Amino acid sequence: MTNKEYESYYVPDQSHWPIVGAVALFMIAFGAANYVTDLKNEQSGYGGYLLLAGIALVVYMLVGWFSDVIKESLSGKYSHQMDNSFRQGMSWFIFSEVMFFAAFFGALLYLRVFSVPWLGGAGNNAATGAVLWPDFVAQWPLLTTPDGTTTTSMGWFGLPLINTVLLLTSSITAHFAHTALIKNERKPLKIWLGITILLGVSFMGFQVLEYAHGYSEEMRLFLDSGVYGNTFYLLTGFHGMHVTLGCIMLIVMWFRILKGHFTPENHFAFQAASWYWHFVDVVWVMLFVFVYIL
């Protein structure tokens, strides 16, 4: 940095997108809060509509904001330093996502290592077991909760294993796409990225099948089936939402590539989407190990 010629840093003009985004977030938050409150009180209200309108407004905002950024980028306003800001920003965003998942993995480990055994009387909690729920047997997966709710567990073989293979493969194809982009081979780039997107979409399809299977009369594995169901659905659910977001990013990248965007030197957006995709993949591997296998 010290010895380099100074490049001017692009500070954008006023923009109306952030305030649009702020209003949209407010609509989402206020709408969702009203929606779940009404749901619980078994009332009907406007919350759901406000939530949907907020989501629509966020999408509108993101499209507008990003197209401004893309326009600026294509017109050559961004220096090398700007590119660095974007890269570092994206890395820290992914780190924050890691910490979000860490909260849920932490909860899973706490439940498995401490709270379920303690409820069964482990440690100095013999009285808890004997007085509160004498019939409770501590085990994981927790198929019978202390208050007697029963469920079944999701095995790792079958759909989860297929999904693991799909997602791992998609990380490799995403990497091939990136390599092709760096070598400026546009056709393999399109093909590899296309395959990545197809793998991602198939993953989501199988995930929906798995949920349908879980909610079937045969399995009776519900969101409220005790802490096993809680952790299963929240972890896989948040992961699924991130896969969806990652897929959308990749699809946008694919269309931008069709339009001839990105060069071997300058492709931050593609890089960011691909980082995000690898991150989603790593989370899945953790999920597969801690939620399904162990």
Add this chain to the structure above:
Amino acid sequence: MTTNVIEQDSHDEHHDEHSHKMTGVKRWLYTTNHKDIGTLYLWFAFIMFLTGGALAMVIRAELFQPGLQLVEPDFFNQLTTVHGLVMVFGAIMPAFTGFANWMLPMMLGAPDMALPRMNNWSFWILPFAFAILLGSFFMESGAPNFGWTFYAPLSTTYSNGSTAFFVFAVHIMGISSIMGAINIVVTIMNMRAPGMTYMKMPLFVWTFFITAYLLIAVMPVLAGVVTMLLTDTYFGTSFFDAAGGGDPVMFQHIFWFFGHPEVYIMILPAFGIVSTIIPAFSRKKLFGYSSMVYATSSIALLSFIVWAHHMFTTGMPLFGELFFMYCTMLIAVPTGVKVFNWVATMWRGSLSFETPMLFSIAFVILFTIGGFSGLMLAMTPVDFQYHDTYFVVAHFHYVLVTGSLFSIYAGAYFWLPKWTGHMYNDSLSKWHFWCSLISVNLLFFPMHFLGLAGMPRRIPDYALQFADFNKWVSIGGFAFGLSQLIFLAVVIKCIRGGEKAPAKPWDGAIGLEWTVASPAPYHTFSTPPPQEDIDNADQHEH
């Protein structure tokens, strides 16, 4: 303020393409300028401070004498809850983000924050979050009444129905903090002027750097725990319900994994501000710059392994209690390094006692008192007695009010000339200081005795033997509240006029921000500052 700054700008010499600026409300809504956004953060923080303060006034009025006078117990709980949330997330944190926005680019010799549009977004979502939180006072459910720590099952099974509004408001605050923190980290890593190495950065920058890391690491954990709270309350999960295999204590573990780094998020920037001001009015370089950097980093790292000292009475295994006790006490070492360094900086300096320095010295002494009571609370067996008493309330108000808030005042007086172009009214500012200093001690010091005598916190009524102390505490509270209006008057006067401030009003101050005019031009450092200025801004002793 608007007109003032615009007039000033027209005198400015530079006419690059971006100096064009909208006027009126659109300027503030659409702005990408770090100084505008810093101003917005600071005003928002002050408005929230007065709001949270108003809630505290009602609390102290109710506690003025024993018995229930003014408010229902449930409403009292809403007041304490929202007071805490507003002060933590609405006043202290945004105030520091405001400082970061105003000062970081100027101290680093950068043209602006690294991601200016996102900067705007992270500010403007905050007022909406607080609109939801404060709006819940006027809803059917009432405002959150489960304490700012929102322990399950108070916030789940026994919630008054405000949980969803609370959760989504906190989500927005978290998004705002994370975006703000990412912007700070990227600005510091990527926007330093050529020649400004990490160890040449002002300590102010270092503390915000480390704070921003803490924010990125723990705000998502807060998002995670409020999400579990939401599903427990509305979708039948049992994370915090033993009947389904969960554990209410797990809530406390996850919450305090966020919560303890959070308290350092609210004090590390204060260290940075004080480390800027004490050298300036001691006319010496900061004593032990490098050790300050390492001490700050150590405090940040330790903050991740001390969380369960908030939970000594929950019946943790003995090993846990010992581990968290010793780790907590370890924090006293780097904190002691800092206090020692501030005192050593003043040692044999040619001191003068301008208002920023008065607030800084008060900070050092009173924050240390808060640190000592923290050390007492860190001892597990002793904490069994202190837990959930007014001793805890006294402790964290000493670190948050006479710590964080006093540093904010110190910083505000220090940089007001740079922000507004005018000197503040000196005698009024001293009135503000002395009134605040006396009343704040009257307000919080007797709380130690109340706590040691066994008065529980978060209670609208109390036993008769606590009546005298509570009366004095309330009088101190009202006096402290009123004293803050003096600050408002000082700031408004300072914006509207006053003695013209030179580029560097404090003869002992160092830093790049003093190389630009007062008020700072709308755009500064479109080209990086010369190496000589960067060397002069170095805080190391030579």
